[in-house]
Structure formats: structure tokens, C-alpha cells
Amino acid sequence: MRVLGIETSCDETGVAVYDAHRGLLAHRLHSQVALHAPYGGIVPELASRDHIRRLTPLIHATLDDAGLTLSQLDGIAYTAGPGLIGALLVGASVGHSLAWSLGRPVVAVHHLEGHLLAPLLESPALTPPFLALLISGGHTLLVEVRELGRYRILGESIDDAVGEAFDKVAKMLGLGYPGGPALEKLARAGDPARFRFPRPMTERPGLDFSFSGLKTCVMNTLAKTAATDQDKADIARAFQEAVADTLAIKCRRALRQTGLKTLVAAGGVCANQTIRQRLQTVAETEGARLFLPRPEFCTDNGAMIAFAGCLRLQAGQREGLAIQARARWSLEALAPIRS
Ligand code: ATP
Numbered sequence: 001m002r003v004l005g006i007e008t009s010c011d012e013t014g015v016a017v018y019d020a021h022r023g024l025l026a027h028r029l030h031s032q033v034a035l036h037a038p039y040g041g042i043v044p045e046l047a048s049r050d051h052i053r054r055l056t057p058l059i060h061a062t063l064d065d066a067g068l069t070l071s072q073l074d075g076i077a078y079t080a081g082p083g084l085i086g087a088l089l090v091g092a093s094v095g096h097s098l099a100w101s102l103g104r105p106v107v108a109v110h111h112l113e114g115h116l117l118a119p120l121l122e123s124p125a126l127t128p129p130f131l132a133l134l135i136s137g138g139h140t141l142l143v144e145v146r147e148l149g150r151y152r153i154l155g156e157s158i159d160d161a162v163g164e165a166f167d168k169v170a171k172m173l174g175l176g177y178p179g180g181p182a183l184e185k186l187a188r189a190g191d192p193a194r195f196r197f198p199r200p201m202t203e204r205p206g207l208d209f210s211f212s213g214l215k216t217c218v219m220n221t222l223a224k225t226a227a228t229d230q231d232k233a234d235i236a237r238a239f240q241e242a243v244a245d246t247l248a249i250k251c252r253r254a255l256r257q258t259g260l261k262t263l264v265a266a267g268g269v270c271a272n273q274t275i276r277q278r279l280q281t282v283a284e285t286e287g288a289r290l291f292l293p294r295p296e297f298c299t300d301n302g303a304m305i306a307f308a309g310c311l312r313l314q315a316g317q318r319e320g321l322a323i324q325a326r327a328r329w330s331l332e333a334l335a336p337i338r339s
């Protein structure tokens with residue numbers, strides 16, 4: 001089965017073709033970073049309009065890369081949520097129209113299930129049960145995956161998502177949008193011994209997170225310095241260390257609590273090398289295996305949607321003509337993927 005995946009939930013237009021037997025055949029991404037950069041954040045209406053402009057040419061280019069024509073597709077998968085509603089509607093409308101005109105089945109994919117299953121794209125040996133850490137621009141979740149499609153949220157952020165904290169701190173340090181990659185780069189020049197920020201909510205039991213206090217810490221610390229390039233690098237380093245440590249502590253706790261021996265981490269923030277290394281250390285000391293997507297499949301992409309959609313289509317999941325787009329959608333509301 002060959003599935004076309006369409007991702008338009010936020011500021012990236014992603015398209016991919018996944019083949020159930022041969023794996024990923026082609027994938028392309030158009031990032032809107034340059035479009036939104038002058039505004040310091042994503043402008044939803046501009047995002048929707050750009051998806052409209054980019055999506056169809058991107059689908060044709062991806063099919064060309066794969067050496068396929070539209071009629072050689074067996075199904076279509078599109079991101080139905082959560083995300084920006086206008087942006088989601090673009091992918092949903094195009095996905096449904098294509099499926100209808102080709103007479104092929106279509107399936108709505110949960111964006112976070114896409115992120116969460118992205119490590120399976122390149123590691124077919126990875127099977128549930130496993131513990132998943134999902135750290136992205138809008139979410140921070142610890143999820144117990146007993147079975148594909150059946151997700152139990154063990155912990156989440158009570159305020160900012162990790163990626164959001166990276167973006168806001170980057171803004172304070174005068175770095176551009178999106179801030180995560182820029183902050184990581186700046187932190188490399190930072191002195192790890194100069195500042196130490198708290199590891200929020202690690203002192204008390206539980207698996208929830210909080211990152212807004214760290215943001216305030218950064219603001220107060222920055223105000224006490226002359227805000228030189230070195231000051232900023234030192235602060236970036238301390239912030240990244242605090243986040244990496246906090247995530248590691250909670251993952252270790254969740255592994256022990258659940259008795260699971262496999263840790264999967266996904267979402268845009270997993271592109272961060274310090275965080276990847278820290279999670280690797282946790283896995284080693286806990287005798288667990290760690291699975292991470294390669295960095296380009298950590299952030300938004302069409303490949304993860306084509307893959308998750310293919311699993312659901314293979315399991316017989318089909319949709320009617322009604323277009324689905326949901327700004328909010330709980331992972332726990334999904335049906336298990338059983339063939
Ligand atoms: P969600 O998936 O929750 O709907 P999203 O799709 O916007 O949100 P992703 O595309 O998964 O999120 O990830 C984007 C986030 O990842 C941004 O907040 C960005 O700053 C962060 N990020 C990307 N690369 C890095 C990095 N190297 N270090 C830290 N953060 C990073």
C-alpha cells in the first residue's frame with residue numbers, strides 16, 4: 001500500500017509518500033519560517049494562505065521524486081489536528097478532494113500520533129509497549145503506549161510547552177524566530193558553570209512539567225547582567241541544561257514507575273543534541289533502549305503523517321466525505337490500530 005501524507009497543521013507544508021513494503025519513497029517540506037520571521041511568530045492567516053499556494057506543487061514534486069503518478073497511490077492521509085484551524089483545513093480539503101477524485105480511501109491523522117510514531121519510520125523493530133516523551137512547540141507529554149493507537153497520558157506541562165519555552169527564551173535573548181535551533185547554537189559558546197537554573201517540579205512526586213518559571217529566571221538573570229554576547233550564551237547554556245536535566249529526571253521516573261524498558265522521544269525539541277544525549281544517558285543507566293527520529297523527522301514533516309496514515313489505512317480505517325479539522329484533539333481519544 002502506497003500512501004500520500006499531507007501535513008499543514010502549523011507553519012510547515014509537508015508531503016510524503018510511504019510504501020508499506022518499501023518504506024519512505026519521497027518526502028518534501030516547505031517551511032514558512034522566512035514568511036513569519038518579520039512578525040516574531042506565526043501569523044495564522046498568512047500560514048493558511050501559504051499552504052494553499054504551496055501544497056499542490058509540493059504534491060506533484062514529491063510524486064515526481066518517487067517516480068509515481070497520482071493514480072498509483074492507494075490512499076491519502078492528512079493531518080486533521082490539533083493545530084491552526086485554517087491551516088489544517090487546507091490539507092484536509094486537498095486530501096479529501098484528491099481521495100474522492102481518485103476513488104481512494106482517506107484517513108485523518110492526529111498530528112501528535114504522527115510525531116510519536118515517527119521513530120518507527122526507520123526502526124521497524126520498535127513495537128509497543130513503550131514510554132514516549134513528546135516535546136514540541138505546543139506539547140510536552142509523557143505517554144504510555146501499550147498498543148499502537150492506544151495512548152495514556154502520564155504527565156504533561158501545566159503551563160508552557162518545552163518548545164514554546166525555548167522560543168520565548170530565545171526571544172528574550174534577542175534571537176530570531178523560531179528560537180529553538182538558534183538557542184542551541186548560542187548555548188555552545190556558553191559557560192556551563194556560570195549560572196544554575198532550577199529543575200522545575202522535580203522535587204515533588206509526579207510526572208507533570210512546568211516551564212514558565214524558568215522563563216522568569218532567565219528574564220531576572222539577564223536583567224542583572226550587561227547582556228553581552230557572552231552573558232547571553234551563558235544564560236542560554238544554563239537554560240538548556242535545566243530543560244535537559246528536567247526531561248531526563250522525569251523520563252527516568254516514568255520508566256521506573258511503569259517498568260517499561262523502551263523509551264521513545266519525538267517532537268521538534270528532540271532535534272536538540274544536548275537533550276538527545278541526556279536521554280541516551282537515562283536509557284543507558286536504566287537499562288532501557290532509546291529510539292529517536294533523525295532530526296529532520298523530529299520537527300513537522302509529511303513523512304510521519306504518511307506513515308501513521310498507512311498504519312491506520314492498513315488496519316481498515318476509512319473516512320466518509322466529511323472533512324475533519326480540529327484545533328484541539330486529545331491523543332487519548334484515538335482508536336487503537338488493530339488489523
Ligand atoms: P505541536 O507539534 O505541538 O503542534 P509544532 O508542530 O509547532 O507543535 P514541532 O514542529 O514539533 O512543533 O517543533 C517545533 C518546536 O521545536 C519549536 O518550538 C522549536 O523552537 C523547537 N525546536 C526545533 N529545533 C530545536 C532545537 N534544536 N533545540 C530546541 N528546540 C528546538
Ligand code: MG
Nearest residue numbers: 010011012300
Ligand atoms: Mg513548525
Ligand code: FE
Nearest residue numbers: 115136299300
Ligand atoms: Fe508538530
